[in-house]
Amino acid sequence: MASPHPKRMFDRAVELVKGGARQEAEALCREAVEQNPGDINFVALLGWILAQDNQLEEAASLLRRAVRTTPGHAKAQEDLGTVLLNLNRPEEALEHLERAQALRPPHAPLFAKLGGAYQQLGRHEEADAALKRAAELSPVQAKLEEATRLFVSGKFREAEKLTQALVRENPDNVNAALLLARIAIMASCFEDARAILERITQTKPQFVAAWHDLGTVLKELHQYDEAVSVLDHALSIDPKNALTHYYHGAALAMAARPQEAVESYRQAVTLDPKLPGAHLGLGHVLKTVGDQAAGIEAYRRAIELRPNFGETYYSLANLKTFRFDNDDIDAMKTRLGNEQLPVDCRVHFAFSLGKAFEDHENFDDAFEHYRLANQLHRDTIAYDPVQTEVAHRRMCDIFSADYFAQHRAGGYGCRQNDPIFIVGLPRSGSTLLEQILASHSNVDGTSELPDISMIAQGLTQSDSGRVFPGCMTDMGPQELLELGEQYLAQTRRHRGNGRFFTDKMPNNFAYTGFIKAILPNAKIIDARRHPMDSCLGCFKQHFAKGQTFTYDLFELGEFYLEYDLMMQHWDTVLPGEVLHVQYENVVDNLEEEVRRILDFCELPFEEGCVRFHETERAVRTASSEQVRQPIYKGSVATWKRFGPHLNDLREILSPLLPEQDRLPS
Numbered sequence: 001m002a003s004p005h006p007k008r009m010f011d012r013a014v015e016l017v018k019g020g021a022r023q024e025a026e027a028l029c030r031e032a033v034e035q036n037p038g039d040i041n042f043v044a045l046l047g048w049i050l051a052q053d054n055q056l057e058e059a060a061s062l063l064r065r066a067v068r069t070t071p072g073h074a075k076a077q078e079d080l081g082t083v084l085l086n087l088n089r090p091e092e093a094l095e096h097l098e099r100a101q102a103l104r105p106p107h108a109p110l111f112a113k114l115g116g117a118y119q120q121l122g123r124h125e126e127a128d129a130a131l132k133r134a135a136e137l138s139p140v141q142a143k144l145e146e147a148t149r150l151f152v153s154g155k156f157r158e159a160e161k162l163t164q165a166l167v168r169e170n171p172d173n174v175n176a177a178l179l180l181a182r183i184a185i186m187a188s189c190f191e192d193a194r195a196i197l198e199r200i201t202q203t204k205p206q207f208v209a210a211w212h213d214l215g216t217v218l219k220e221l222h223q224y225d226e227a228v229s230v231l232d233h234a235l236s237i238d239p240k241n242a243l244t245h246y247y248h249g250a251a252l253a254m255a256a257r258p259q260e261a262v263e264s265y266r267q268a269v270t271l272d273p274k275l276p277g278a279h280l281g282l283g284h285v286l287k288t289v290g291d292q293a294a295g296i297e298a299y300r301r302a303i304e305l306r307p308n309f310g311e312t313y314y315s316l317a318n319l320k321t322f323r324f325d326n327d328d329i330d331a332m333k334t335r336l337g338n339e340q341l342p343v344d345c346r347v348h349f350a351f352s353l354g355k356a357f358e359d360h361e362n363f364d365d366a367f368e369h370y371r372l373a374n375q376l377h378r379d380t381i382a383y384d385p386v387q388t389e390v391a392h393r394r395m396c397d398i399f400s401a402d403y404f405a406q407h408r409a410g411g412y413g414c415r416q417n418d419p420i421f422i423v424g425l426p427r428s429g430s431t432l433l434e435q436i437l438a439s440h441s442n443v444d445g446t447s448e449l450p451d452i453s454m455i456a457q458g459l460t461q462s463d464s465g466r467v468f469p470g471c472m473t474d475m476g477p478q479e480l481l482e483l484g485e486q487y488l489a490q491t492r493r494h495r496g497n498g499r500f501f502t503d504k505m506p507n508n509f510a511y512t513g514f515i516k517a518i519l520p521n522a523k524i525i526d527a528r529r530h531p532m533d534s535c536l537g538c539f540k541q542h543f544a545k546g547q548t549f550t551y552d553l554f555e556l557g558e559f560y561l562e563y564d565l566m567m568q569h570w571d572t573v574l575p576g577e578v579l580h581v582q583y584e585n586v587v588d589n590l591e592e593e594v595r596r597i598l599d600f601c602e603l604p605f606e607e608g609c610v611r612f613h614e615t616e617r618a619v620r621t622a623s624s625e626q627v628r629q630p631i632y633k634g635s636v637a638t639w640k641r642f643g644p645h646l647n648d649l650r651e652i653l654s655p656l657l658p659e660q661d662r663l664p665s
Contacts, residue, residue, distance in 0.1 A: 399513025414484025427537025
């Protein structure tokens with residue numbers, strides 16, 4: 001099939017940029033540049049897109065190429081000057097900004113940039129003149145340009161101040177308001193962003209990009225049904241907008257409506273077959289509903305469209321049952337070696353190569369790539385093990401034996417027994433336990449729900465000085481009852497018709513005391529696995545969000561000790577109220593363990609729980625394909641394959657290891 005005409009491709013790339021889909025526009029431009037390296041329009045546009053994403057060095061390289069080939073390309077000259085200015089190279093920037101000034105009519109944003117370059121060079125009179133000229137031409141546009149430049153260069157506080165002033169002075173300027181909302185999103189101030197975007201959509205109800213951003217914000221606020229509604233409305237404005245179908249699919253997936261998400265993503269790729277993010281999202285939801293073959297096909301298409309995007313390769317690796325071939329491995333090695341790629345892309349490629357080499361039983365290379373992936377990611381995140389230890393000790397101090405004795409004497413919490421919590425460390429068999437329980441006719445499996453931690457942390461009120469968990473000692477029976485009812489109300493949307501439901505958020509192990517305070521009849525199951533396999537499983541997994549303790553083996557081992565200490569505390573203050581289930585025992589004695597789990601949950605035995613792999617349901621975690629197979633022993637004692645690479649971890653975990661698994665003295 002012939003490639004689309006370059007003009008049509010370029011117009012579509014510009015449309016994607018305007019709709020806020022810069023990643024998709026970048027992929028389209030890269031494809032065009034590979035097909036025709038001499039098409040300067042695509043080279044220049046790709047440079048501009050990369051500049052917006054703060055990939056300044058590659059942007060500068062592309063824009064230099066554009067101005068070398070076409071010195072009279074005023075926009076490319078201006079964009080190159082802007083990039084160099086953001087790289088703190090004002091002298092080089094000035095050359096291109098002055099060239100752009102000579103090539104194009106008077107233009108407020110360009111004079112604003114010239115003013116910035118002159119200021120950095122200490123040429124204050126010229127700076128004042130340029131900034132004055134910018135203000136004369138368009139004071140609002142000049143300020144908006146400066147605010148955008150500050151935002152792109154990572155100077156968020158300065159960008160926010162300037163944009164706030166712009167919005168105050170020009171309340172009808174929706175572009176300024178949209179920039180302010182995106183600054184708020186970048187700062188994770190999602191409620192602020194929501195308020196701004198709701199005002200924009202009221203003022204300019206046809207402004208589809210604002211509806212897209214509002215849907216994104218509502219997802220971040222875990223208001224998934226509301227996000228779907230917002231994007232439903234956006235579709236009513238423009239039913240043929242591929243991007244809206246794409247965002248709609250993402251919202252439906254988060255709202256636990258995967259079959260509908262499949263349809264939205266398919267509509268997106270029908271309208272725009274070269275939208276790589278939609279193919280990627282389609283792969284995710286097809287995996288969730290168990291259509292692995294179609295999911296792989298969608299991922300492969302996304303790779304064709306955007307081969308440098310590591311997340312797609314990692315999505316294939318994360319199927320667990322998928323195997324990369326030698327061509328895949330060569331392609332990933334090449335891309336991992338490209339240090340111009342963003343760090344997160346290289347992290348995904350390194351994790352994927354770790355999985356590929358492990359499947360080929362090359363465990364030394366596998367470990368080196370897992371180690372590199374974790375190191376690259378650990379450098380980009382914040383994790384404080386001391387803070388974790390302090391938080392855990394505080395939980396144990398508050399939720400003591402005396403606390404529960406006192407509250408039980410007076411009656412407390414919501415007495416409903418609907419929830420079955422599955423807690424523990426990630427990669428310890430929790431998805432298997434959930435699948436076993438969700439195969440029971442009276443149980444709905446709902447995956448990992450964030451509600452417990454959200455409700456608990458929401459109790460902290462900085463204005464009044466109220467802080468969780470200390471505030472729990474001041475709560476009476478009514479408030480504890482209301483908190484339990486709040487949890488049940490919030491999670492209702494994830495449930496079906498079952499009398500009971502699972503919540504397998506692993507981090508809830510730290511909230512066991514809180515759970516039992518507000519839902520005293522809830523069941524809690526601790527999913528256990530050999531400490532070495534548990535920690536190695538975490539180290540090999542790149543988590544979409546959170547789990548920041550997993551990216552360093554020392555920190556991971558120390559966290560496991562903390563986890564074990566907390567579970568010992570809950571056994572002491574809540575004797576018999578947490579069921580510990582060892583993964584290896586489930587593998588060896590499936591029916592016996594299934595009966596034990598069902599007895600604890602006060603559920604009658606059903607054969608379907610033993611034949612869990614035949615249950616058809618959406619599974620959203622990394623183990624989705626594994627739990628669709630009969631029980632197998634291949635994931636027991638996998639840590640031994642990596643030999644001395646894990647000796648430091650064995651040393652840390654030695655207090656919890658059987659004698660035969662400890663390092664020789």
